[in-house]
Amino acid sequence: MVISPDLENLPYIMIKGVKYFELVAEPVERELLPGLWIRGWGYNGSIPGPTIQVYPGDYVNIRVYNALPEGTSVHWHGLDIPNNMDGVPEIQPTPLIRPKCYFDYHFKITNPPGTHMYHTHHNVAKQEMLGLAGGFIILDPSSPAVDRDYFIMLQEFAVKDLPMGILKPGSYEVGPLNDDLQFFTMNGRCFPATSPLPVMFGERIRIRLANPAMKEHPIHLHGHQFIVTAADGNGIFECARMKKNTIAVSSGETWDIEFEADNPGNWSFHCHIPHHSANNMTKEMGGMLTVVQYCQSRPK
Amino acid sequence: MVISPDLENLPYIMIKGVKYFELVAEPVERELLPGLWIRGWGYNGSIPGPTIQVYPGDYVNIRVYNALPEGTSVHWHGLDIPNNMDGVPEIQPTPLIRPKCYFDYHFKITNPPGTHMYHTHHNVAKQEMLGLAGGFIILDPSSPAVDRDYFIMLQEFAVKDLPMGILKPGSYEVGPLNDDLQFFTMNGRCFPATSPLPVMFGERIRIRLANPAMKEHPIHLHGHQFIVTAADGNGIFECARMKKNTIAVSSGETWDIEFEADNPGNWSFHCHIPHHSANNMTKEMGGMLTVVQYCQSRPK
Amino acid sequence: MVISPDLENLPYIMIKGVKYFELVAEPVERELLPGLWIRGWGYNGSIPGPTIQVYPGDYVNIRVYNALPEGTSVHWHGLDIPNNMDGVPEIQPTPLIRPKCYFDYHFKITNPPGTHMYHTHHNVAKQEMLGLAGGFIILDPSSPAVDRDYFIMLQEFAVKDLPMGILKPGSYEVGPLNDDLQFFTMNGRCFPATSPLPVMFGERIRIRLANPAMKEHPIHLHGHQFIVTAADGNGIFECARMKKNTIAVSSGETWDIEFEADNPGNWSFHCHIPHHSANNMTKEMGGMLTVVQYCQSRPK
Numbered sequence: 001m002v003i004s005p006d007l008e009n010l011p012y013i014m015i016k017g018v019k020y021f022e023l024v025a026e027p028v029e030r031e032l033l034p035g036l037w038i039r040g041w042g043y044n045g046s047i048p049g050p051t052i053q054v055y056p057g058d059y060v061n062i063r064v065y066n067a068l069p070e071g072t073s074v075h076w077h078g079l080d081i082p083n084n085m086d087g088v089p090e091i092q093p094t095p096l097i098r099p100k101c102y103f104d105y106h107f108k109i110t111n112p113p114g115t116h117m118y119h120t121h122h123n124v125a126k127q128e129m130l131g132l133a134g135g136f137i138i139l140d141p142s143s144p145a146v147d148r149d150y151f152i153m154l155q156e157f158a159v160k161d162l163p164m165g166i167l168k169p170g171s172y173e174v175g176p177l178n179d180d181l182q183f184f185t186m187n188g189r190c191f192p193a194t195s196p197l198p199v200m201f202g203e204r205i206r207i208r209l210a211n212p213a214m215k216e217h218p219i220h221l222h223g224h225q226f227i228v229t230a231a232d233g234n235g236i237f238e239c240a241r242m243k244k245n246t247i248a249v250s251s252g253e254t255w256d257i258e259f260e261a262d263n264p265g266n267w268s269f270h271c272h273i274p275h276h277s278a279n280n281m282t283k284e285m286g287g288m289l290t291v292v293q294y295c296q297s298r299p300k
Numbered sequence: 301m302v303i304s305p306d307l308e309n310l311p312y313i314m315i316k317g318v319k320y321f322e323l324v325a326e327p328v329e330r331e332l333l334p335g336l337w338i339r340g341w342g343y344n345g346s347i348p349g350p351t352i353q354v355y356p357g358d359y360v361n362i363r364v365y366n367a368l369p370e371g372t373s374v375h376w377h378g379l380d381i382p383n384n385m386d387g388v389p390e391i392q393p394t395p396l397i398r399p400k401c402y403f404d405y406h407f408k409i410t411n412p413p414g415t416h417m418y419h420t421h422h423n424v425a426k427q428e429m430l431g432l433a434g435g436f437i438i439l440d441p442s443s444p445a446v447d448r449d450y451f452i453m454l455q456e457f458a459v460k461d462l463p464m465g466i467l468k469p470g471s472y473e474v475g476p477l478n479d480d481l482q483f484f485t486m487n488g489r490c491f492p493a494t495s496p497l498p499v500m501f502g503e504r505i506r507i508r509l510a511n512p513a514m515k516e517h518p519i520h521l522h523g524h525q526f527i528v529t530a531a532d533g534n535g536i537f538e539c540a541r542m543k544k545n546t547i548a549v550s551s552g553e554t555w556d557i558e559f560e561a562d563n564p565g566n567w568s569f570h571c572h573i574p575h576h577s578a579n580n581m582t583k584e585m586g587g588m589l590t591v592v593q594y595c596q597s598r599p600k
Numbered sequence: 601m602v603i604s605p606d607l608e609n610l611p612y613i614m615i616k617g618v619k620y621f622e623l624v625a626e627p628v629e630r631e632l633l634p635g636l637w638i639r640g641w642g643y644n645g646s647i648p649g650p651t652i653q654v655y656p657g658d659y660v661n662i663r664v665y666n667a668l669p670e671g672t673s674v675h676w677h678g679l680d681i682p683n684n685m686d687g688v689p690e691i692q693p694t695p696l697i698r699p700k701c702y703f704d705y706h707f708k709i710t711n712p713p714g715t716h717m718y719h720t721h722h723n724v725a726k727q728e729m730l731g732l733a734g735g736f737i738i739l740d741p742s743s744p745a746v747d748r749d750y751f752i753m754l755q756e757f758a759v760k761d762l763p764m765g766i767l768k769p770g771s772y773e774v775g776p777l778n779d780d781l782q783f784f785t786m787n788g789r790c791f792p793a794t795s796p797l798p799v800m801f802g803e804r805i806r807i808r809l810a811n812p813a814m815k816e817h818p819i820h821l822h823g824h825q826f827i828v829t830a831a832d833g834n835g836i837f838e839c840a841r842m843k844k845n846t847i848a849v850s851s852g853e854t855w856d857i858e859f860e861a862d863n864p865g866n867w868s869f870h871c872h873i874p875h876h877s878a879n880n881m882t883k884e885m886g887g888m889l890t891v892v893q894y895c896q897s898r899p900k
Contacts, residue, residue: 075522078545083565086522090492090585091566111525121568124585125578165777177465177581179480180779192690214573216516216548216816218850222675222686225711225834234525234543243834245678246852248816250518252546252572265683266691268721272852273814278725281777285690285724375822378845383865386822390792390885391866411825421868424885425878477765477881479780514873516816516848534825534843550818552846552872 002053002137002208004151005195005290006187010050010134018059018106021052023074025097025120025132026067032183032190033279033286035169038157040131040176041068047188048153048212049134052118054109055141061106064097071096071122074105076136077212078116078233078254081107087121096122113140114233115151115208115254129176131155131188133212138233146258147203154211154219154249154271154288155188156181164281181215184276184288191277191289197269198295199261205292207269209247210254217276217288218248221259222267224292230256246272267292302353302437302508304451305495305590306487310350310434318359318406321352323374325397325420325432326367332483332490333579333586335469338457340431340476341368347488348453348512349434352418354409355441361406364397371396371422374405376436377512378416378533378554381407387421396422413440414533415451415508415554429476431455431488433512438533446558447503454511454519454549454571454588455488456481464581481514484576484588491577491589497569498595499561505592507569509547510554517571517588518548523563524592530556546572567592602653602737602808604751605795605890606787610650610734618659618706621652623674625697625720625732626667632783632790633879633886635769638757640731640776641668647788648753648812649734652718654709655741661706664697671696671722674705676736677812678716678833678854681707687721696722713740714833715751715808715854729776731755731788733812738833746858747803754811754819754849754871754888755788756781764881781815784876784888791877791889797869798895799861805892807869809847810854817871817888818848823863824892830856846872867892 001009012019028042043049054060064074073096075087085107089096097103119133135151158178162168186194199205206229209219228242229235232254247255270277270289279286301309312319328342343349354360364374373396375387385407389396397403419433435451458478462468486494499505506529509519528542529535532554547555570577570589579586601609612619628642643649654660664674673696675687685707689696697703719733735751758778762768786794799805806829809819825843829836832854847855870877870889879886 077520080523080525080563083523083563083567086565086567088522088568088585091568091591093565122585123583124574125581126574126583128574177575179575212572214575216518216850218816218852220677220852222688223680223683225680225832231542232525232544232546234545236542237539239837240540240542240840242831242836242840244832244853245834246832246850248548248848248850248853250516250546250548250572251574252518252520253544253548263680263683265686265693267683267686268688268691272812272850274724274726274728274851275777275779275814281725283723283726285688285722291691377820380823380825380863383823383863383867386865386867388822388868388885391868391891393865422885423883424874425881426874426883428874477875479875512872514875516818531842532825532844532846534845536842537839540840540842548848550816550846550848550872551874552818552820553844553848 002149004051008050021062024065037171040174047131051135058109065102066097073122075121126176146206149206151208157183182280194290196291196293203261211249216250217271220246220272223263226257226259264294302449304351308350321362324365337471340474347431351435358409365402366397373422375421426476446506449506451508457483482580494590496591496593503561511549516550520546520572522567526557526559564594602749604651608650621662624665637771640774647731651735658709665702666697673722675721726776746806749806751808757783782880794890796891796893803861811849816850820846820872822867826857826859864894
């Protein structure tokens, strides 16, 4: 299983060979930092939404309820599925889901194992920047190639009524059309509220990064080099894999990286853009940053 | 031949083994959306300029007339040509073309087949952001490897006197030094005014992307994965080609991608940055977005 | 040796097999353009700091004095060193160096030859954007693969009290939290104050690019294609090396490129973003731009 720190996995029930999932697109309050909440839009009470995990060949039915005050749709970003399930109502025979309505997206997983996303594809300038996105992972049914496997979604938020340079507890409405971004999140949390990524010495670690938002985020790992193993859910040929310590993740991209846990300690893993590793331009380390944390005993 | 939707190809006449082209750098009004025009600078009445297509080994003479109110030059971006034809008058023995004057750029095509650009290289912060750029393609004289071959230039524009959030027909002067970009174009059009890219089931499709402007644009294809086959006009070794569904195109870069048309429908092909797939931050889908459109009968 | 135009190399003394270096983090005035100075923070009187050059297997001790008015630390970006030397005091057993204090970072170089950086890792939104960064190069002890080997650090600065569009001699305080960047530098200079990169016909040239700052800078070379040979200090497999003419360097990344000097002249080498090859949005060519300059006789 892939672990998405600070997020739930989306449960399903299996009926006659089909995996049934349910997503509710709805207004969500998310606690980015202790006592500091944003009021945006998400799925099932979460920004980003819960992570969906399936296997190649699965038949899935994902019922999407719209509890938003305007129409929405879901695009299964990176999946090669039929046109009428792709979620772009302006140009495809796929519905705009009106408020209080639902639609059953149903398709077979034909892509190989890999890291993908789901997100709104209606009024995206507003809806995506309010938070309507989540992870969609196609698991590898063969024995795992890694010891730990993490998923992290990168997002950014501008909020109303909180000037730059100030961190004050409260609940702030997201301003989705504002380009002066203030909060930079991993799975909907800012450091130091991001849960660390526990590892044990000698393990092989995979981290899957996904970006549904505005900015390119070059994510830097301290103390290790990693191998870039997959791009947008597609494996990279062994001979073409780059060894790096910083991977630039642009909007719409997913990248999988892998490394050996061979250097004990607490290691920063963060967006290298200086203003993105702070919270609303304040002094303390924050933002899109988490810690790869070596544990003595097996983490749960 | 490569097709540049919504653009002309630049014609030439052949005299004694030399291909003669003519470009006029001039103020241009371009209709981005029905009834919504920008007043910028382009070539031969077009923003971006007409696409130049040549073959390896060609001798070309490109006469550039300057009908602008200030000096200009043309840089043949990506071409390995002599220094005095490279178009950077500040540091090279290549002229600044003054208003009402012209210069004959003449050189042999020594690069292999690939995707390049031409654009101003004088007062670039202003002139490039007014629109002075176009495609320069070196065709492959051997039998075509693909069934359809498209070229798309990515640009952005800020305009004066049209506040964010409003779409009103009219003709607006481009503000080239303004970083609050409002319109995101493919070949000088915003969706829904972009012409679709017709394909037929079973065909192999190439799309060539070129970015002469400010922002990185990660272009996402729905319903398919593509192979990244060339970088800045240079083929990528087969074993190093990545399979992706989103390709980040930075300023100065060109990327060629190829895919099999194996999933019928209408498929969005667009910059994934949420604010870039809208027109001036309005609600409807727009901006740097076009449609890969499966046709039943052979498109012309 | 690697040449860092417009920068010094950091000297060392060898005592009992250990190379001792000294860095002083301090307020620095740097002349970006003739008569135009910025007041930021740097190391040893320089923005960026002097370049550190070592060999694999070296034992180094780098004493960092803090002559700043607030605490700081140094992160050895890209190096696989022990956790207590990594310079992130918020999460590691590594000190915050208080004003008027120092710390001895000491470690063995275990990475292979490659291009890395050092920079502050405290209050980074402010300190990194004031200029606290420098190059860290691990040299190849075997015979050199190239004839000339250059290092260029890319930075950006916003300043106070100088409106966009004006270039006036003076000394300006850097505004590190301002996103409206005005000056784009290579090794702390803007064109035309950047020292050119001399080459001779027939030579093989390497340029190492490093970005510790905010923006992605796609660096374009005129008149040549180059091979991308290393990423973040790690060699790229021969079969995976791309030929390009523009390399996008994101924050936290380093890239090494190599090319044959086979096309004489003066060739622009610059960030392709239009607003970044100008000085504070003025008309003349400027900013993050230098010249690859073919020399008749051997440059010193």
